[in-house]
Structure formats: C-alpha cells, structure tokens
Amino acid sequence: MSATPALKVEELSHGYEGRAVIDGVSLSVASRGVTCLLGPSGCGKTTLLRIVSGLETPWSGTVELDGHAVEGKGLHLSPEKRNVGFVFQDYALFPHLTVMENVLFGMPRGDADAERRATALIERLGLSEKARDYPHVLSGGQQQRVALARALAPDPSILLLDEPFSGLDTVLRRRVHEELREVLHETGVAAVVVTHDPEEAMILGDRIALMREGRVEQEGTPEELYLRPRTPFAMRFLGESNALSVTGDGTAADTPFGAVPSDGLAGEIVALMRPEAVKVTREKPADTEAAKASVISRVFVGRATRLHMKLKKGDQILTAHIARLSDIEPGADVWLSVAPEDILLFPQDQDGDTVAR
C-alpha cells in the first residue's frame, strides 16, 4: 500500500461574501478507508468537499489528489479533470437518462470495458432489474445506490459523499450504512463522507475529522474522538455528556468522585463525563469514593434507562445510563461513582473551546 495520501489539503481558506467559512484547514486522507467529515451545519464541511472536487475555487491553500497538486499557487484544475467521484445530497441523478445511462455518463462512450464495469456495479448494488428505468420511478434508497454506482463507475481516485443519507428514513439509513461500508471496502477506494450525525460518523468512518467553524477541531479514530476528546466541544458533539464545576489546585481537581490529577489546571475547572461512565448503586461502594444523589426522574429508552439525578452536595445535575431494567424509582437516594480515567478536565472558559490537558 502506497504511503501517498489520496487527499492532502493544506491551509485551505474559503468563504462567501467576504465571510470565511473555511479557515485554514489542513487534512490528510489515507489511500484506503473512509474518513468522515463531522460537524454541525454551517461548519464548512460541505464547502471543503466542493473545493476538493474543484466545484469551488478557494481563497487560499493547496489541494493534492494522489500526490498531484490540483489547487493552489495559481493552479485550479476544473472538476472534470480531477477524477473525483461525488455523491450529492439530493443524488443529482439525470432525470432524462436511465439508470444505466446515468452510470455510464462519466465513462468513455462506446467502450466495452466501461459497459462491463457499469453492469457489474449495477449488479453489485442490486439494481440490475432497474437498469432501464428512469430515476423518478426509483425509491430513495435505490436512487442513492444509483448515485453511488455513477460516482464509482469512472474509477475515481477518491469518492466524496455529501450527507448521502439525509434523504433516507432512520431504518433504511442503518441498513444502507452497512451496505456502503461493504461496497467501499470492496472497491478499496478512499472515501470522504460528510455528515452531521456522530453515530453515522462512528459507524462509517475509519477516521473522523471533527469540524467546527471552519477549522478541524480534532482528527482521529472514532474511539479517540469519543473517549479522548481534546475539547469540550468534541466531547459534547460526539455524544451526551455531564458537566460539573469543580475546583483544582494545580495538581489535582476536587471532584465529587474523588481527586483527579489535573495536570496544572487550577481554580475553576469543568469536569466532563459520559452518562454511561456514571455508576449508580443503592449502597455506598466500599472500594471507591462516591457521591450521594437523589433521583429526579427515570426514563426508559429501550437499550438503557436514563436517570436524572441531583447531587446532595452542590445541587449539580447528572445523567446516568444504566442497565435496561432498573428498580430505582424517582425520589430514591443513590450513590454515584466515576472512575478517574473517565473524568475529563477542561479549564473553565466562556467559549468552552479550550484544549484538554
């Protein structure tokens, strides 16, 4: 496997009407595997995709595809010359062409190899019976697969997918996630998927680049992002979290669940923890420090029971996810404990933007 990244972006900046949407983004995508661009709407992830494909010319910065410069330093290769595959949010199927003609659109005309490849792709995606149909008679899921086949057909060096699941309902979406994962791994093409759904990003992505306000906030494996977020924003965006105000003296922070090494943080500190890291017991645990709390409400959400609790000391509110069936009723007093390595400390800061220590 070559070490040349499929995509390398450096110091990319772009915006509209004088307002920056992308602000100095650098990113590298390996030649295999799926990278998810994750972030809230308006963070610039779609714009990044459009710049990579050449649909948009950035203000500054460089783009390399497979080691070849395509953008920057006076160069702008137009989209048709970049050999990227693009799956659009609305699929953008050509309504005047059949499924087969759509898939063949980006391939050399009258080429037997091209037709074989197109047929194979259509078959792989289970569309053989629809090959002669026009897009408007297809279901949403089928349209999405045609868009995927069309983008893969010319054998692109990289596949870009812009919120490819937003048009599908939740059930279909989960199924299509699996299918897309398989197809991408079979074809071995490097892919970048834009999404605002962290769960989707973790299911699909070998790596995730979390974007925020035009910058890459953190880049890493799903595990790294979920378990070791570098900012409170990353912590909150990847999943539910509890936040407690605590104080520290520079060496340790004084949390309700005992002292946690604070690595230089002093004064007001924010302690963040995932709800599933909070252990709830009726009796005070013997082996670890615990805080007493009373249960405010209990919600059964299927795979877990969610408890909202108020700490006896300091009145701060916490949420915990516990095993599905629980006999703990609202009003009950319980003991809470959290392992020190599950507590992430960040300096108290208005914008909540500070890097973790």
Added chain:
Amino acid sequence: MVKLTPGRFGAGRKTGRLDAGPSLFSERARSGLTLLVALLVAFPVAAVAWIALTGGIGANWQHLWETVLPGYVLNSIKLAVLVGIGVFLAGTACAWLVTMHDFPGARFFEWALLLPLAMPAYVVAFVYTDLLEYAGPVQGGLRDLFGWQTPRDYWFPEIRSLGGAAFVMTMSFFPYVYLLARTAFLEQSLCALEVSRTLGCTKWDAFRRVALPLAWPSIMVGIMLCLMETLSDFGVVDLFSVQTLTTGLFNVWLVMGDAAGGAQIALVLLVFIAGLVWLERRGRIRRAYYVQTSRMRAPPRRKLSGWLGTGASLLCFLPFFCGFLLPAAILVRLSGARLSDALSLDFAALVVRSVTLGGVAALLCVAVAVGLTYSTRLGVSRPAALAARAASFGYAVPGAVLAIGVLVPFGFFDRTVNGFMEGVFGVSVGLILSGTVAALLFAYLVRFLTLAHGTVESGLKRVRPSLDMAARTLGRGATGTLRDVHLPLIRGSLLTAILLVFVDVMKELPATLVLRPFNFDTLATTAYSLAADERFAEAALPSLAIAMAGLLPVLFISRAITKARDFGASPETEVLM
C-alpha cells in the same frame, strides 16, 4: 486563472455556482458578453432619449406641447382607462365563473376564453370595421329591415372611434387578466373563503371581501400587461384614425418628417410604459406574498343551474364570441370567397417569407437567451447579473418606439459611412444597416429576447444545480454539461420559447412596417396595408394565416390548463406572464 477574491464577486451564493476554470467560459468572458447583450438591448431606448434630448428640445417641445401632444396624451389615457375597466370586468368575471362554478360549457370556456389571444388586435379591428361600417352587413340589414334610406334616418355607433378601439382592444387583451385571475383564484386557500362564510359573509361578500382582494395583485399584473399592449398598439388606432401617442409618433416622425419630435413623443410614451412596468412589478411582488401553497386540490365548484347557469354561460360566451368566434368566422368567410388567392404564388411567397423571418428571429432570440441564462448560471460579475435582468425590459418597449430607436441611428450610421467613403475613396457604399433584414432581426431581438429569456430561464431554474456539479465531477466541461444535461432537460422550454417568439414576430406590426427592406412584405404588413386600404376581403387570408399561427401557443397553454385542471396552476401557464 480565475480566482474568486472575497468581496469582489460577492454575488456568488453558496449553491448554484461553480467555477468553470480558465476557458472561453471564464467569468470575465461571460460577464463581458452579458453586458454586451444588455447594451444592445438598451441601445434603441438610449438612442430615442438621445435624439429627443438633443433635437432642439426647447422650441420643438413647446411647439409639440402647444399643438398635438396634449391630444395624443389625452386619447392614450382615455383609451387606457376604458380598456383597463373593460379587461378587468371581462377577465375577472369570466375567471371567477369558470374556476368556482359549474354551469353548462364551463369546462369549454375554461380554455376557450384564451382563444382571443390568437387574433392580432388589428385583425379584429378591421373585421369589425367590415361588419359594422355603413356599407357593412349589419347596418345594411337594419336599413332593409326598417326601411331607412340615409345615415340621417338612424343612429348607429361608429366603430372607427376611440370607443370602438377600446372595445376591440378589450376583446383582444382580456385573456391576460382572465389567465392571471384564474390562476390566482385557483391558488387561493379554500379555507379563507370558508372562514369568511362562517364569519357571516354571503357568497357575494366572500368574493368581494376575500377572494377579490387576494387575487387583486394578480389581476393588477394582468391589467398592466393589457395596458402596455394598449399603449403600444399601432394597428388598431391607425385603422380607426384615433390620434394616440403611437399614431402621433409616426405622424410627427414620418409624415411631418420631424425625427426629434417623434422621439420626444416616444419618450413620453416610454414614461407611461415605465409607470406601468413599475406597477406590474409591484403587483408581482405582492402576488408572491398572497400565494398560499398549502392547497393542492381544486376548490369544489358551485353548481349553477336554471337561469343562473344560462346567465353564466352567456356571460362567458360574450367575450369569447366577440374576441374570437365572430372575427374568426368572418375571416373564414371572407377568405373562403377568395380561396384562389391562397393557392397563388404570391401568397405562398408571403407565407414562406413570414415563416422564415419568424423562425430565424425565434432561433436567434432563443440562442441569445440560452447564452445569457447559462452565463448567469455559471456565475457572472454583479454588474453583468444586473444587466441581464435589465435586458428583460425590452418587451415593454413599444414597437413604434423601437422603430424610431433603430432606424434613426442606423440611418445616421449609414449616411456617415457613406459620406466618409465617398469623401475619401470616391465610392458610394449605399445603405449598410437600415432597410435590411438584419435591422429587422435586431429589433425583434430587442423586443422578444425577454420572452425567450424568461421561458428558458424558468426551464433552467427547474434543473437543480447539483446536476451541473454531478456532470462536472463526472468529467464534462461547461459545454459538455450544456449539451448532455441542460439542453436535453429544457427541450420543452426551448420549444415553447421558439414558438412564442415565432408567433409574436408573425404578429408584430409597427416595427416591421418601418424597418423592413423595401418591398419586403410579411403576412402582417400585407394584412395591415390591405385593411388600411379597406380591401378587407383581400386582407382576410393573410390575417387568417397569422391567426392560425397564433393559435399554436394558445392551444398549447389551453392544453396545459386542461391537464393541470385538478392541480391548480401549472408551470406552463406562467409562460405568458
């Protein structure tokens, strides 16, 4: 290298815009071409203003104002007021009846009420002249019936009058109001009407206090379109010898030989037209607010039976009869009497010439419109985008104004070049631009580009921008995308645009009359000249040919209406508006 810098080309929105890269399709080239087209379209109006303002404004203006101008203005205003009231009553009443009621013939009238649009107003005018003049069948019949001998024995309304012109124009133009009012009534939320009924309104109150005010902006747009046609009309008022701004313009310019005076009258006319355009745009903006999109089903129609139903049928039949059936019947009868003419070589040549001229003009307009629309889609600089929009005012410029705005500068250019060539080389090059088909085509481009542009644009707007991008990432350039994606997708709009321009060129009278090459006759100019000489029987055949061509787009829209009947307004009906 085309590079967007912040702020400079701020018009680019987040979607719908993509960089074409360095090519003929660079943003700079696109913007330049767009500006050029806009300048071309603006040229005749600018020329009129220039001639008017430099041609001895003081004395000349005062002279015009002291002699003929007040009469022209007054007649034009009188005509506009009468036609405005006429089209409002006919258009709104018919639209309300056919959209909200069920009565004998309602389904037929729904599309048949558009048919008067197929008849050029000047044709309707001479048909009525033939019918109602002293020697015509109606007065003759009355005289026979009652034994009257001379005109002094009885009173009969004179059709060749301002009132007659207003009647003819009302019957020719009311379908504009009908079409817009019909769409507005269909788009109205049924709930609004039902709520008003639960609040104690009678049916008449519900119409007057809810339906009519909601539809008013649309009706207003329709009336303004009619008034623009009224003020621009030359054929009807000339045949009826009514001195309005258009006939006055030609009178002062071509009869008195005073180009500056003509241009000054043209300028006055343009001020009136600009006012109408402003009112029309305002109506459109308000119309957008009034449209309720939630309703998808057609309102249930109230059944009118007995004498109410008969009354409704009669009311709808009247404008249909006066504006289409009667003129068409008379044209057919008159042409039938001279059927041999239809087979003559002269007539065949006339048809071929008109069709060729219309076809070439239509292709030209649509080609320019595609270029303009596609340029804007790919992204142009802000001034160019504004210019592209400004170019859409060409349709409002009356043909008479266009004639003077093209002919005078072209003539000046020819004289200057000729003088120069004679002075320097001793050879005369004669006329280069004026009196050529090129001048005629230029005028058509200025006037009908709007029509083509609007149609092509609305077609291209329905093509999602992501399709462009998909084509680009799949290896097509800007030209390839246009060829393989856009043109096939907007084929319908292109055909509609060609058809609309073609028919309008066939009907166009004043600009063709003035700008055509010597002895170059079209169906329209022939019909008009013969009618002006009161050779109505001979004028009927070319008129019938124009009307038949005019039927094409009307039937097209009618079909769209019938097809979309149960879904409210259809996109195709927007074509006319």
